[in-house]
Amino acid sequence: MPFRLANVGGRAALADADHWYDLADLAGDASLADPMAAVARADELATLAAGLGDRPPDGRLDAAPLRPPIPRPQKVFGIGLNYRSHAAETGASLPPAPLTFTKFPSCLAGSTDDIPLSGDRVDWEVELVVVIGRRGRRIGRDVAWSHVAGLTLGQDISDRTVQRLGTPAQFCLGKSFDGYGPIGPVVVSTDSFPDPDDIGLTCDVNGERMQDGRTADLIFSVPELVSYLSSVCTLEPGDLVFTGTPSGVGVARDRFLQPGDVITSTAEVIGSLRNRCTPFA
Numbered sequence: 001m002p003f004r005l006a007n008v009g010g011r012a013a014l015a016d017a018d019h020w021y022d023l024a025d026l027a028g029d030a031s032l033a034d035p036m037a038a039v040a041r042a043d044e045l046a047t048l049a050a051g052l053g054d055r056p057p058d059g060r061l062d063a064a065p066l067r068p069p070i071p072r073p074q075k076v077f078g079i080g081l082n083y084r085s086h087a088a089e090t091g092a093s094l095p096p097a098p099l100t101f102t103k104f105p106s107c108l109a110g111s112t113d114d115i116p117l118s119g120d121r122v123d124w125e126v127e128l129v130v131v132i133g134r135r136g137r138r139i140g141r142d143v144a145w146s147h148v149a150g151l152t153l154g155q156d157i158s159d160r161t162v163q164r165l166g167t168p169a170q171f172c173l174g175k176s177f178d179g180y181g182p183i184g185p186v187v188v189s190t191d192s193f194p195d196p197d198d199i200g201l202t203c204d205v206n207g208e209r210m211q212d213g214r215t216a217d218l219i220f221s222v223p224e225l226v227s228y229l230s231s232v233c234t235l236e237p238g239d240l241v242f243t244g245t246p247s248g249v250g251v252a253r254d255r256f257l258q259p260g261d262v263i264t265s266t267a268e269v270i271g272s273l274r275n276r277c278t279p280f281a
């Protein structure tokens with residue numbers, strides 16, 4: 001059964017289209033209040049989601065204090081240059097294996113949180129984010145989806161100055177300022193999608209369409225990424241993979257984020273992030 005997992009004010013919740021339900025109350029199990037515990041129990045979430053219509057909701061999603069649906073992952077992987085269109089606009093050659101970096105988990109933010117800008121060359125990157133649900137190492141491509149609890153939406157906000165301070169470029173810190181990893185609004189189970197390998201993503205800045213892509217165009221697909229990363233690191237429930245961004249980023253347009261800009265990111269089935277940029281604080 002499909003489910004949508006949210007984090008409402010620090011507590012795990014299941015969501016339907018418009019409402020949320022406190023997960024621990026729903027299950028009668030206090031240990032499910034922690035979203036990190038909940039994401040490791042996807043089978044139970046699916047069962048509980050099937051019974052949501054039988055009880056009154058705890059609140060409306062559009063009025064809920066949504067936090068990152070996965071607040072404390074052990075690992076947050078980023079994948080660079082994973083769309084041909086984006087590799088082309090940056091002038092980079094296609095990587096022979098997934099170009100992997102880390103976003104430190106402290107950069108994660110909620111779906112409507114402000115983003116304090118660290119400089120004058122800060123950029124947007126809308127991305128599908130994979131949420132691991134089952135521990136594994138050396139995971140085969142053929143079973144990789146069974147290790148995925150669900151999918152969410154993210155922005156891999158990037159300070160291009162910090163990213164390119166030296167040669168070769170380093171990605172980790174320029175993409176890890178506080179607030180540079182908004183995710184959400186919910187984690188959606190993979191069986192919610194007509195095809196989890198073909199999801200449309202868009203990014204608007206102040207209402208102007210900047211990015212419009214589909215994950216069918218990924219160079220390294222979700223199963224390939226899960227298999228590759230697990231050949232090095234044991235993957236744990238809640239680990240995140242930012243899968244790369246399609247074309248249309250600011251650095252290719254020589255346009256960067258400014259205080260007051262509003263970034264609206266949308267993914268089919270998952271929903272939207274809406275983040276306002278603010279001066280560095």
Ligand code: ZN
Binds near residue numbers: 125
């Ligand atoms: Zn990225």
